[in-house]
Amino acid sequence: MSAKTKRGSRPVLHATTILALLAGSAYLTVELRKEEQAKAPAVQAVTDTPLVKSGAAQQTGRQTWERLKNPDRSVLRDESGQVLATFTDGSRTAALTGPSRTFTEPANTTSRVVTENWVRLMPEHWKKGAEKEKWFKGWFGEYFGSEEDDLFAMAFQYVDQAPVKKDDEGVPYAGDADFGPINPDGAEGADYRLEQSDFYDYLGIPYTFRDGTTIQSETARYRAMDCSGFIRTVFGYRARYPLRALDAKGDGLPRTANGMARSDLGTDVIPLTGKAPRYSRPASIDVLQPGDPVFFWLDARTKERLDHVGIYLGHDTDGHKIFISSREEVNGPTIGDKGGTSRLDGNGYYAKALRSAKRL
Numbered sequence: 001m002s003a004k005t006k007r008g009s010r011p012v013l014h015a016t017t018i019l020a021l022l023a024g025s026a027y028l029t030v031e032l033r034k035e036e037q038a039k040a041p042a043v044q045a046v047t048d049t050p051l052v053k054s055g056a057a058q059q060t061g062r063q064t065w066e067r068l069k070n071p072d073r074s075v076l077r078d079e080s081g082q083v084l085a086t087f088t089d090g091s092r093t094a095a096l097t098g099p100s101r102t103f104t105e106p107a108n109t110t111s112r113v114v115t116e117n118w119v120r121l122m123p124e125h126w127k128k129g130a131e132k133e134k135w136f137k138g139w140f141g142e143y144f145g146s147e148e149d150d151l152f153a154m155a156f157q158y159v160d161q162a163p164v165k166k167d168d169e170g171v172p173y174a175g176d177a178d179f180g181p182i183n184p185d186g187a188e189g190a191d192y193r194l195e196q197s198d199f200y201d202y203l204g205i206p207y208t209f210r211d212g213t214t215i216q217s218e219t220a221r222y223r224a225m226d227c228s229g230f231i232r233t234v235f236g237y238r239a240r241y242p243l244r245a246l247d248a249k250g251d252g253l254p255r256t257a258n259g260m261a262r263s264d265l266g267t268d269v270i271p272l273t274g275k276a277p278r279y280s281r282p283a284s285i286d287v288l289q290p291g292d293p294v295f296f297w298l299d300a301r302t303k304e305r306l307d308h309v310g311i312y313l314g315h316d317t318d319g320h321k322i323f324i325s326s327r328e329e330v331n332g333p334t335i336g337d338k339g340g341t342s343r344l345d346g347n348g349y350y351a352k353a354l355r356s357a358k359r360l
Contacts, residue, residue, distance in 0.1 A: 071267050087126040090267040091359040093291050107160040108336030112317045119151040119291030121239040154238045158333040177332045178224040193328045197224035199233040213245040227308050228257045230326035230333050257309035261295040270357040276304035279355050290314040296353040321345045
């Protein structure tokens with residue numbers, strides 16, 4: 001949002017006086033902006049050098065593969081035992097170790113996520129022994145050590161004050177996103193903004209899905225995405241995970257948080273347990289891996305439906321398990337604490353509402 005300055009009307013002032021005042025104001029504005037920028041860390045910053053600088057460097061040193069359970073997965077380690085990458089059976093997301101990055105959202109929180117995890121989408125689902133297959137060798141050679149945008153970088157390109165990015169056709173595909181238009185029947189803290197804004201609404205274009213269904217974007221929802229729309233933007237439109245038009249049967253990512261949570265996609269790392277409609281809070285969340293979609297039951301009015309979804313990021317610098325999601329209270333994607341602390345550990349609002357998690 002742009003700030004507006006109030007202008008007084010003083011016709012008797014000499015032109016040179018006005019110019020001097022304007023020059024002074026501009027100088028102060030620039031200096032204040034510099035000061036604020038110095039205080040606030042960048043949304044994303046690569047702070048360390050990569051473990052590898054190119055695909056060719058991957059073959060240096062002794063590397064070993066290890067099979068682990070719960071969930072079934074393959075782990076690649078270097079000669080010192082450090083984890084270089086993790087691949088989970090039935091999932092297309094891979095967690096690769098790379099340059100350290102710092103993710104922040106100064107407008108809404110002091111939380112900082114410093115991570116060496118780079119979460120990327122593989123072209124095929126992982127299975128035992130896939131490290132020997134040609135498709136994997138080519139993919140791994142291209143992306144291990146790469147600093148090309150991953151799922152985390154993409155996710156933070158929609159938080160408050162994120163700059164606009166346009167594609168070759170001039171369509172803004174990234175930049176500060178809203179949650180949705182104001183609900184005429186809502187109120188602060190009670191459905192103040194409408195849900196159901198998807199990635200095509202944010203883009204402002206019609207979109208044809210793989211089953212041939214075409215959905216038109218709504219002008220009122222331009223530059224907006226609700227919680228599941230945010231997941232579909234990052235995993236689907238940006239990373240190219242297949243998408244369904246709705247929650248109906250299909251082989252793509254469903255439209256809603258509930259549809260995603262109950263789908264047979266990927267691997268259920270925290271299965272939904274307990275009795276409807278409340279279900280059970282997980283006894284442990286240690287199994288979570290950065291990049292996992294996490295699902296919540298927040299509103300009793302949704303009955304047995306899970307009604308919120310986010311992306312687990314790992315630990316923040318205070319040691320808490322933190323996630324990012326698009327929320328009504330902040331009006332868009334956030335790791336902020338307005339409307340509930342973005343932590344999955346402890347007994348905060350979202351921690352108590354967590355019900356399940358997937359690895360897509």
